[in-house]
Every structure is written in structure tokens, then in C-alpha cells.
Amino acid sequence: MNRRHFVRTAAALPIINAVAAEKPKRLILRSSWQTVNIGDIAHTPGVLALLEKHLPEVEVRLWPSNLDNGVGEMLAARFPKVKVIRGEEVKTAFEECDFLLHGSGPSLVAQADVVKWSQATGKPYGVYGITFSGQQNSKSKTQPPVKTIDVLSAARFVYFRDSVSLELAKKMGCTCPLMEFGPDGAFAVDLQDDEKAEAFLKKHGLEHGKFLCCIPRLRNTPYWILPEKHAAIDEKKDSRNKSMMDHDGKPLLDAIVSVIKNTDLKILLCPEDKTQMQVGKDMLYDKLPDDVKARVVWRENYWLTNEALSTYRRSAGLFGHEMHSPIMCIGNGIPAIVCRWAEQTSKGYMWRDIGLGDWLFDLDKEEELQKVAATVVAMAKDRAGSKAKAEKARELVMNKFAASMAVVKKVW
Template identity: 90%
Template sequence: MNRRHFIRSAAALPFISAIAAEKPKRLILRSSWQTVNIGDIGHTPGVLALLEKHLPEVEVRLWPSKLDNGVAEMLAARFPKVQVIQGEAVKKAFEECDFLLHGSGPSLVAQADVVKWSQATGKPYGVYGITFSGQQSSKSKTQPQVKTVDVLSGAKFVYFRDSVSLELARKMGCTCPRMEYGPDGAFAVDLKDDAKAEAFLKEHGLEQGKFLCCIPRLRNTPYWTLPEKKATIDEKKDARNKAMMDHDGKPLLDAIVSVIKNTDLKILLCPEDKTQMKVGKEMLYDKLPEEVKARVVWRESYWLTDEAISTYRRSAGLFGHEMHSPIMCIGNGIPAIVCRWAEQTSKGYMWRDIGLGEWLFDLDKEDEVAKVAAAVLAMAKDPEGSKAKAAKARELVMAKFAASMGVVKGCLSVG
């Protein structure tokens, strides 16, 4: 290279570097598993909100499984810059994006797609807030079976949403260089539909801070009752549901009666998934004494995550058998008590991980069943103390999010 050519080339370097610097880092979020459950819906806007806050310079593309039932519109309104990709757009994203982030969920839900990304691109990936229940393999017809532990081992990081999952992964030989406890992304959801929430509360005589939310569920979600699932009944699971319905409903019934008799609060029976309106009526509402039922509202229709959160924010707290409504409550500073059982895997133990062990009850243990009603009443009678406890847990969760998003940022080499 002669001197004149070198000078011209050197002069161009800052310009070339500036162009390279202007090219945004691009990330695929693989998420959005289903829309018949406001918790499964909540995973996606939670992680999107975190990416927006902590990595504003990164271009995010959402690769969903399901975005029907009004969820696509809800997400588009909150995250107008996020491109949703399907079909050919996924192939293009594989070429253009730098990193794949598998979102929160009950497992490595999209394991086959993570494997496909890794094999097709050789680019890095990470896993953000999942439960791990043991060995599983990918089910793709176009790929040889791959063990979940091996896929997790190949990640830049894996955040498990409960410490039990983390320890199990270690025990089973997962060798990912960074494995830590990391909260479910749904803690970060900031969606809202105040108009719908306020209209419903007004219609049913529910005042802000003057009611508790209660969500019952069956041991196994009866998805076979939903037409869109096109599923046949699972006789074994259905039998288990029927056998445990009264047992699991009793602590909630006792809590409702105790709150009504000892406070001026009302109760809102509401769903987390599309099967639970019927469950709420049959397990709880129909079994309440008439004098108690007069201050209990049964929500007859399903709702989306935005309206649910706006309702929770106006409540004095929540209790029940579900996980993600409590998660979204704590994420918004609202007290929440969780009842769990073996069929729900280990996710409930995240309550211990964030300092809320006193608000976690295992309904497979009779001594804990008997303590639920007293805990709900105590929460109801000490609103300030309960909110302080929720706020402390939220602070811990948000600190974990900040740290884990820093790791994501480091994998993208931005900032």
C-alpha cells in the first residue's frame, strides 16, 4: 500500500467505524406460548418491558407461538417498535439478528427452535426465567432428539425462575457457564386498561382498596373443555381434579368467610385462564353461605392481562391457587398469597426465593392447609404492613432483573 492510499484509507476509518456503530444490535425474543391464560400472556410484555428499559438501543423482534384473542393488538399498543416475526420473517431474522433470548415459561418451551437457531446460525442464545423439571428432549420431527440439559449447557446464560429448578439442573450435569436464579419475566409487566377495570368495579360495587381477589384452580387445567384446544378429555387428570376439588377449595372458602366476617372488604372471584370462571363458581361461589355470598362478586367472563393488572392494582391483595396473578401483583406492589401442590411443578417455590415464604402454602401438607385462612385474614387486616412486604419482594426482583439484563447486554456487546 503506497503512502497516498494509506492516508485516504486511514481518513475513511472513522466514517466506517461510525457506520458500524450506528448499526443496532438485534435480538429475537422467542416467547408468547398461548393466550388462554393471562399469565402465559404476561411473560412476553414483561420481558419486552425489561428490554425496553435496560437495552433501549437494541432492536427486538418477537417470535411468538400464539398472538390471537386480542393479544397482538394489546402488545402492539404498548410496544409499537417491536416487530412480530413469522414465516419468512423468521428466516430473515436468523440472518440479521445477533442473539436469541428464550423467554420465561414452564420449561424450555421452544427447545426445538433454540436448537434450530444454534445449528443454523452458530450465534449465541440465552434462557430467561424458566422452570426445569428434569430431563426432556426436543420433539421436532426434523431434528434428532436433543437433551434439554445439553441445550441449556450450550447457552450463554440460563436464569431459572425458582431455586429448585436451578439445583436440579446442576445435579443433572448442566454446564452452562452462568446459571442463576432469575425471576419470571411476568414480574415486570406494566400493561394496564384502567377504563375497563374501573367500569367493571363500578358495575359490581367494588371500591379501590376495599376488596381482595381470589383465584381458584383445579389440580390439572381442563384444557379439553376449551373448543380452541381441540383436545380430548384426559380421564386420569379429570378424575384427580374431581377427587381433590373439595380439599383444595376448602382453605379458600374458609379464607373468604373469615375475611367477610372480620373485615369490611369484599371478594372478587376472578380467573387466570379461560377454564376458571366455571371453577370459581362451582368450587367456591355456589358453596358460600348466602350472607357471605352477598359480598362476593363472581366474574363470569375471561379477561386479558391489561385489565387484570389494572384490577389487581386497585385491590387490597390476592390469594388463591394460581402463580402468575400473584407474580403480576408483586410486580406492581400488591400483596399476594400463593397456594401450590405437586402438579404445579416447583415454580411456587419462587415465593421463598423472593422472601415471601410466609405467603406460600403447600396444599399437599395438611398442616399448611389449615394456615391459609389465617394468613389471608392477617394480610387483609394489615394493608400497610402487607404492602411493605410486597414492596420489599418487588425491590429484590427488580434488582435481579437489572443484573440479568446487564448480562444480556454484555452478550450483545452494547453500551
């Protein structure tokens, strides 16, 4: 299928008349990418919470990739009205639903399914809160490849979660009628597991508002160490990880030592994905001086998004190499500092887009690396100022959500 045909098919959709408007509105949310990362988990409950708030009259059906590790149960408890569809249920949903919304994510993750929806139904679709790198094409055994830019062009709207992605799409010729910056859906997550969070904090002597969370990571996520991924080791990526571990860990180590020596706060080393408990121990905890280590807690077990977020809400802030824990923090008014590098996508630049550019550091730039520790200490010491800064960013994000959800509401 060539681009002209694909765009023409989408553009030729019938205008829904007043009679059709009286029918129940039904939407498929294509989301839930994987469960070994609390950030990837967070995309789905974030967008579901937005749909629940802004489109309460719409019946939402979730078409997931993966809901294992207790994630399905967690979502069902928070969103009991949302029906999860698989197998033949997807075919039925194609017939009954009016619109497909591709959820927030690192790319147009389910591009092949978006194409399948458009070809099978001729009904409209939209894309909500993604990063675009310009590299992806859908592959099919029965159909020729479809370029991502063509799929985006035929959407009713595309919201990019960082301005770098938006500008790249424009530069590559995307002709979608509505393309804008739209925050990552994870900003809207409102999950909680206060009981587990409180039990963990009590066990480890962490008091409300008297600790910072720190999340380290490697340049490339070593999924090959996770049994459920069934992945062979990538020697090149593994070598890169090992060669950069000390370099990338140093600003976090310096920040931890500075916080311990200059404030009364403690530090919680915690993970965003299932590979990072060991990373936290190897990169940071084992390298700390004993007097500093006495006020540092290393979390050795993975957790789900609800417990993590309940913990973040009780902290004084967060810093580290990850993206989605900071996103969830800012979405709840908690200060958060992001460190990034070349191996990551452009997602980190969303911090500039929401007014937090001075809490974003590129660790490939020595002059920025040197500023991390002082910035973390400043964030920790100025509790009121840091909180106000986080709240201002949160307000900007929520206003963007309200505007984009108003657009989603008009697609029928």
C-alpha cells in the first residue's frame, strides 16, 4: 500500500451524523507494551486516567501487548470498567468501536496494528504522546512495508512527547492536520499502594519528606539477563555498559555524598526496571564510604508502578538516569532531576518543554556532568522552591492534557 492510498483512505472517512452520535461511543486504546519496567507500565494507567476524567461517556477497551507480573490485576482494580481485549475480542472491537488511540510510548510501538485497524475498518485513529526517531517501518508477511511517517500523516492527530520528535516529523514531511507537543501519558498516573510503601519505609527507617530517591541505569538496558526476555547477550552493548559505568555513576555518587554531608536527608536507591536493582548495588551502593552508606537504603526487589509512586509521593524528590519515575514525580508535584546520554532517545528533552531545562543534564557533556551534584543538593535544601517549581511544571502538563483530550473528544 503506497502513501497516497493510505492517506486517501483515512481522509475519505464519512462524517458521523447526528443519528450515529447518539450511539454509545467506543474507543480502543492500544497500549501496555511490557511489564519489566514501571515506566512502560505507567503509560497505560496514565492515559486511562485521562480518558476517565475527560471522556467519561466513552467506553474504553484496552488492547494490550503484555499485562503479566500482576499488572493486569493492578489495572483492573483501578479501572474496573475497562474491558481488556485479546484474540477474537479484537475482531469484535474492530466492528463495534469508533476510534483507535495509540497510547503513549517510546515510538509508534504498535504501528502494524494501527495499519491493520485502518485497512480493516476505514475508521479514524490518533496517536498520543510518543517519541519519533524517523527510523521505524511496519513489516508484514502479506503487505508491503508502510513508512511510519505515512501512518502518522493519516492520523487525525499526533501528539509528540518531546519537541525534538515534533520537529523531526515536520522535517520529514508529516502532513497530519494536527501535530503538537503532548506530554507522555505517564504524567497522569494516579495509582497507589500506600500499604506496601508504608511498610517498606518503616522497615528501612525512611520518614516522609526526609529522603531522596535515586535511580541509576546502564547505557543500554541489559534485557539479556532477564529470563522472561529470552534474549542473547549483545556483546557490543554489554561492552559499552561496562566501559561507561564509572563515568555515568560518578555524578550520582557525588550527589549522594553531597546530600548526606550537607542535609539531614537519607537516600533510597530504587529501580525503574527489573535489571536495575543490581545496577544500583554495583554502580553506587558498594562504592559509597561507610559513613555515607549508613544513611543509604538499597532496594533489592522490583516493584510495580503503584508502590513506586506511593513511595515517590512520600519522598523529598528524585534524581538519576531514568525518565519515567521523574515523569511520575512531576505529575504528582514531586521535584525530579533527569540525567541522559546519547544512547537514549530524545524523550529527555521534554524536561525543557515543560520548563525544567535546568533539571536536565547531558552526561556526555563534561560541563553538565559537573553540575549534577550541586543541583541535587540545591533541590534538596530548597524544599519550598523545588516543590513550587515541580507544581508549575505539573500545571503546564495538565493544561496540555486538557487541551489534547478536548481534541480526542471531537473525533467522533
